[in-house]
Amino acid sequence: MSQVPNIGSEAPATGASGRRRVIETHGLSKIFTLSEGSVTALRDVNIAIDEGEFVSFVGPSGCGKSTLLNIISGLLPATTGTVLLDGEDITEPSHKMGFMFQTPVLLPWRTVEKNVLLPAEVQGLNVEALRPKALDVIEAVGLKDFRHAYPKQLSGGMQQRVALARVLTYEPEVLLMDEPFGALDEFTREAMNLELMRITQSAGITCIFVTHNITEAVFLSDKVVVMTPRPGEVSGVLDIDLPRPREIGTMKDPAFADLIFEVRSLLGRHVHA
Amino acid sequence: MRDAVIDANAPSPRLDPVKADAAKADAAARELRRQRERRTDWYYRIGAISIGVVILLLWEALPYFDLVNPIILPPFTKVAYALYTLVQQPFFPRHLLITLNEIVVGFLVGTGLGLGVGIALAVWPPVKRLIYPYVVGFQAIPKIVFAPLFIAWFGFDQISKIVMAVVIAFFPVLINTMVGLESVPADARKLMRSMKATPLQLFYKVSFLHALPIIFAGVQAAFTFAVIGAIVGEFVGAKEGLGYLLNLYNFQLRIDRAFAVIVILAGIGAAGFFLLEWADRKFIFWRER
Structure with missing residues (x-):
């Protein structure tokens, strides 16, 4: 990722990595008007993300990272600035992007398989034709034996795997994740991190990941964007050049500890707030 | 499992x-x-x-x-005997069927009306802002006061009793439908929007099913209320029905028979309740119990 010069919209450029540019934001700001006055949630955010990149946004609560994700997804309009997906303005949700939340948001009356097929149904696609694909994805997230189970029969980690499978059947170009493992215990979170990395790497999916867990961000990402609150701004971008594939052992690497420390120093006084 | x-x-x-x-x-x-x-x-x-x-x-x-x-x-055994003889009277089936009919029709119409109005209020906020104050105001009135009025308007026949049952039964369905539809989690709406679901898809794939357990609790209450509505209607003025019989036996001081009618009404109420309870377990299997 490189800092984008403000030259307005252009044809899809090529990033520093030599790969296709997937997402760009130009001068993105968001001001919420409340009865007590207005709050600047985001100020002048310029980022660029290339195909296949895993980019994390880290910051304390209120730094606007979730707001930024909502704007990129097309769910929330920006006050000023633009978001480009493959060079085109985003003003509404796109089938090229899939969204994952902190809660799995499964429908309790549907089995795992039917939850995974929900996007296909909503898009009016041929569900029968997509069933084999859905089963492959369910197998990939390790839930093959649970395809006929209902959500409440599954643990929290397994439910989040279903949510991952649901978004992957979409075959999204870009996967947007808003603290997807924030509600899981540390061990499950680690397992999910490894699984997410394996799946998205092999499918070459571009990932935008929001978290307040620095370790998780550094472990997963090619780039970490550090954000600070009041107003929500990008305070720095870090390249994570740890070799891939990464394993739990990667965390022993002295470079890993250095990167975590760098993220902390970019957060500055806000980590102690 | x-x-x-x-x-x-x-x-x-x-x-x-x-x-x-x-x-x-x-x-x-x-x-x-x-x-x-x-x-x-x-x-x-x-x-x-x-x-x-x-x-x-x-x-x-x-x-x-x-x-x-x-x-x-009267002692329990005497009531049991009165019940035994009452159900054998040639006039009994007619009274039973009339009251059952009032209850069932009142329950069905009340539930349908409650569902329709509840959905309208939840789906169109302007409709809610316009008519919700009147709905609440109406609910504050003890509906029994309308019973004599309904007799005047709709006569001594079944219609006035059915209207009474509808008026009492529809409210719990309305409120539960509205509350259920409005309680769809924000993340679920967001998920559907991120998939570009249409409002109709959001309604029938998520909102309605999400609300169904809450709606069904209202439907169960509606049945009990429909029984009350039909009987109150018959108390106020009727020529037939179980409420009419109960009133008659009271006046005649045949308390054992009056109790027998009460036992039958209790049986109808319980049967309806357990039937709906069974349907709830069968169809709303995902409900948290």
């Missing part, structure tokens, strides 16, 4: 001997606990039945020993 939580880390079938022993011990402990639970279940069941038996014994003994006047409270 509904309550079984499946554990991803559950032991695989092939185990080493130590783990196998541990698993066996675990299974034995679980079996013991289940047996103990089953025994406690039985104790409670016997306890509950005993309470009923004591009440019936008191009902029998108090008038028998003249502790209460048998005219005011």
